[in-house]
Amino acid sequence: MTIPVGLSTASVMPGSVEDTFAMAAELGYDGVEIMVLTSPESREPNLINALKDKYGLPVHAIHAPTLLLTQGVWGRDPWQKVDRSVEVAAAVGAPTVVLHPPFRWQRKYAQRFVDQIAEREAAGPVRLAVENMFTWQARAGGAHVKAYSPGWDPTEHEYGSVTIDLSHAATSGMDAEATMTMVRSLGGRLAHLHLTDGTGTIKDEHLVPGHGKQPCAEVLHHLRDTGFEGSVVVEINTRSSSQLQRRTMCLESLRFAREHLAGG
Secondary structure, eight states: OOOOEEEEGGGTTTSOHHHHHHHHHHHTOSEEEEEOOSSGGGTOHHHHHHHHHHHTOOEEEEEOSOSGGGTTTTOSOHHHHHHHHHHHHHHHTOSEEEEOOOBTTOHHHHTTHHHHHHHHHHTSSOEEEEEOOOOOOGGGTTOOOOOBSSOSOGGGTTOSOEEEEHHHHHHTTOOHHHHHHHHHHHGGGEEEEEEOBOOSSSSOOOBOTTSSSSOHHHHHHHHHHTTOOSEEEEOOOOTTSOHHHHHHHHHHHHHHHHHHHTTO
């Protein structure tokens, strides 16, 4: 079975959700991932379904608004954000919701987080894939700061579904061997991959795959060889790029994914 390759709306920022659909269709991607932000087309099922019909592409995942910059989207209750994301995913036919673990100061949200995610996932067809994050060690004068609770590493908790982001792996200080160990350890719990890269600096770089030090090709080979049933989504940073540069970067990322998923 061919593993689908999607394009995240994060890869087209500051462009719109429709810009992402348009670029994905033009370049030959298999679908898109939508990060829920303040724009109605990122969170209204009728608008998303209209874009699906217009461009003939499915939605592979909805990224819940669990970022600092989306604190006001769908209210202040984190569980409301998760539940609304699941509702939108079901309404647009997306099999996965990507979400981050709670920030350490969200103590109430963090309580029974693993159990609450499991209960919600068991209640319906949408997978709630918790994403690997990173510590904030250099953001406090070199101190090791715990940014997330119950933790940034999803392999340390019993989540039924996990998203692996290779840029986050680099930022957390994981080398190629450590990343491959993490990916292999997840087995069927690995539901979703953010294909990107990083060099291991304190910056969450989200480079084009193959431009950093993460084992992007090896991860894709592993997915191909182990019957992975989720989606691979390109999530790269093109914010400072021209439209032509952005198109080139997204096309290079797609070709990289297709080459290595096919056995390259």
